[in-house]
Amino acid sequence: MLRIKRATPADADEAFEIRREAIRSQCIGAYSAEQMALWTRGCASDGYSVLMEKLFYIGWVNGEAVISGMLDLANNEIGALFVRSAFAGRGYGKAMLDHLEDVARQHAVAQVVLDSTLNAVSFYQACGYVGHEQAVYRSPAGLVLACVTMVKKLAWDSGAAGSQSECLVT
Template identity: 45%
Template sequence: MLIRKAHSGDAQRVFDIRNQAINHQCVGHYPEADLAVWTRGELSDYFIEVVANTGHVAVIDNQVTASGLLDLETGQVDAVFVDPACMGRGIGRRMMDYLEQQALQAGLSHLILDSTLNAADFYRRCGFVGERIAQYQSPRGLTLACVPMIKHLAR
């Protein structure tokens, strides 16, 4: 497996993995109507730009299998998604380790994220802390329950 900086040509695959992972992993944690709104629509220019600017992808056998976004100015982690067909292989954990290394190289002291309810335990296993349920305002107009989390980085 190779993890590399994403480029705009990866955006459609990242968008597809995002939607598949949401529909696979978030069922039972969020209303089905919210999942439908969360995953509807087409790839936007904004999403392409975000992937190109802050995205990273995991590649296995020349196929993008996972994504992760990291804003090196704020330490915000977002869109850590693994293709459901590849889940359970440690790809998500390796992506998080990679993003942490990128953050350390950039001199960041911490990472922050808003976890979906289903992913909070995964992030805790990666060293993040956070228990409080908050409301996340999605760009698609949804209000979703989330768990704000932080990880202080050891230098």
């Protein structure tokens, strides 16, 4: 069972490691080895930890952190959606995305955007996101990566809103 909880500053290292592992295992072929090495260098305290101040969530399975995701309300943007490779293909990515969209609805966000990695475009399209033109993502650390900017209009369902702090997915 997947348990999604709001991250705390103490979760920054776990979130960073989920990200690092996901990039190194799932972005092969979409990005060069050099890009992936630059993208995954460092540690959470190099700047990634500040994301924990946003609506950042981690999904846990049997006490293990397996997926991360966040909603940046300032930009109505979903980001940092990464799943450990050993847990990919089990529906956890969709569950986290659904959770983030529910949180957005709770904050009266009518539309969300995201920058998809090239390897994840088909996943987001299957989840109702629209976008196909390649763009350029520029990270705060100066990394430049090809991406696809995607958007999804959120239907409002007052019964769909769950807890912002924790949700269970079986």
